[in-house]
Amino acid sequence: xxxxxxxxxxxxxxxxxxxxxxxxxxxxxxxxxxxxxxxxxxxxxxxxxxxxxxxxxxxxxxxxxxxxxxxxxxxxxxxxxxxxx
Numbered sequence: 318x319x320x321x322x323x324x325x326x327x328x329x330x331x332x333x334x335x336x337x338x339x340x341x342x343x344x345x346x347x348x349x350x351x352x353x354x355x356x357x358x359x360x361x362x363x364x365x366x367x368x369x370x371x372x373x374x375x376x377x378x379x380x381x382x383x384x385x386x387x388x389x390x391x392x393x394x395x396x397x398x399x400x401x402x
Contacts, residue, residue: 321352325391332394347373355382
């Protein structure tokens with residue numbers, strides 16, 4: 318299976334500003350694994366959207382997958398209430 322390339326929207330840098338460093342490292346490790354398996358166990362497809370959600374502790378990572386281009390775009394990172402706004 319081919320590896321996917323992971324990209325971040327520019328706004329994701331702002332999302333990481335309020336996250337403690339230890340949690341940010343765990344989130345980045347989780348994101349790194351998406352390059353190998355973009356639909357891991359525990360991910361959920363969001364209703365009515367072409368986006369997925371995966372949890373890392375109390376944080377949520379929203380992302381979209383482009384299978385033809387083999388890319389994963391990280392759209393938003395935050396706590397549950399922040400992510401779904």
